[in-house]
Amino acid sequence: MMQVRVATLLPSATEIVCALGARSELVGRSHECDHPQDLGDVPVLTRARVGPLPSSKAIDAGVRAMLADALAIYEVDLDRLKEAGPDVIVTQDLCDVCAVSFDDVRAAVARLARADVRIVNLHPTKLEEIWADIARVAEALGRAEDGRTLVERLRARVARIEERALDALREVPRPTTLTIEWIDPVMVGGLWMPELVALAGGEALVTKPADHAPTLTRAQLAELDPDVVIVKPCGFTLERTLLELSVLEDVLPWRSWRAVVDGKVFVADGNAFFNRSGPRIVESLEIMAACVHPDAFRDFARAHRESYVRVDRDMVIHR
Numbered sequence: 001m002m003q004v005r006v007a008t009l010l011p012s013a014t015e016i017v018c019a020l021g022a023r024s025e026l027v028g029r030s031h032e033c034d035h036p037q038d039l040g041d042v043p044v045l046t047r048a049r050v051g052p053l054p055s056s057k058a059i060d061a062g063v064r065a066m067l068a069d070a071l072a073i074y075e076v077d078l079d080r081l082k083e084a085g086p087d088v089i090v091t092q093d094l095c096d097v098c099a100v101s102f103d104d105v106r107a108a109v110a111r112l113a114r115a116d117v118r119i120v121n122l123h124p125t126k127l128e129e130i131w132a133d134i135a136r137v138a139e140a141l142g143r144a145e146d147g148r149t150l151v152e153r154l155r156a157r158v159a160r161i162e163e164r165a166l167d168a169l170r171e172v173p174r175p176t177t178l179t180i181e182w183i184d185p186v187m188v189g190g191l192w193m194p195e196l197v198a199l200a201g202g203e204a205l206v207t208k209p210a211d212h213a214p215t216l217t218r219a220q221l222a223e224l225d226p227d228v229v230i231v232k233p234c235g236f237t238l239e240r241t242l243l244e245l246s247v248l249e250d251v252l253p254w255r256s257w258r259a260v261v262d263g264k265v266f267v268a269d270g271n272a273f274f275n276r277s278g279p280r281i282v283e284s285l286e287i288m289a290a291c292v293h294p295d296a297f298r299d300f301a302r303a304h305r306e307s308y309v310r311v312d313r314d315m316v317i318h319r
Helices: 011-019 056-068 078-084 102-112 127-140 144-168 193-199 218-222 238-242 247-251 281-292 298-303
Strands: 006-008 026-029 046-048 074-076 088-092 118-122 176-182 186-188 228-231 265-268 308-311
Touching: 006 011, 011 026, 011 088, 011 127, 026 078, 074 102, 078 102, 088 102, 088 127, 102 118, 118 127, 127 144, 144 193, 144 281, 176 193, 193 281, 228 281, 238 265, 238 308, 265 281, 281 298, 281 308
Parallel strands: 006 026, 006 088, 088 118, 176 228, 228 265
Antiparallel strands: 046 074, 176 186, 265 308
16 A cells, blocks of 8 residues: 555544554644544644633633734644655644634645645534545545545444434433533534534534534523533543633523533533544544433443533532
8 A cells, every 4th residue: 555644734634544544654743633642753743823821711812812813823833844744734624713724734835845745625514524524534545445444434333322312212302402612702512513412312402513603692591491511612621621610600501501400511521522523523422422311321421431520500520
């Protein structure tokens, strides 16, 4: 098989490349690529222009200010990109807040003065598009058959989870489910998140598949009364989110929601799961299912016990 030198400029792309068996062909990655864990020898090709900030509110304000000034949040290290010498670069143009902008990637490639560098641009908004992106990356790496096999395996796992969720729904109605993408301000999960909710046996509130995440005021949130709430801020690990747990009482109608009263608020790792459009989207669905139908998916609860917790109305964490 021909070896293709590949650089991945977002975490989901790195996970796709490695899941295709092309870890040895990886010559560069983004500063946020952290899975699989053996990436220490792969050069980092990007950096953030926004430094560490103390809260989700401060991060949101900093990002909005940069975008208002037409400044890129991330940049490519051109010298390291030249040293890496990739044949293929996998990037995205879905979200300038999530990774290096597509325009900046094209500009960097132009400065390499190489006409043979192929850019694979990912733009998934739904599950079908995630599967299609995996196939396109596989084709670019000369691993089309590996791509088909991987997608078939992922689809089969999703189908089994959906079947189990439908069995659970013979006994109970679909729980209305609100997924929270950011804490302050509160943003509701969009894109493929409503699909994950439906596959897990829930009814997604506010958004439909492929919708971008809307920002809701506390008054708008007070009009909702979800059965289940899942908080998994984009880019935040579980422990990072738990540092801001008390903020939920201020930004949500905490005491009035049925999910809070019934103890069905969950906080999950939004960095490793849910927000990455790669192979671990199926693990994200497993966590979702364990939150939406805990009794029917006890095996997933055990498997992912390090990745999410339940929070009761008094802000007590249950692991």
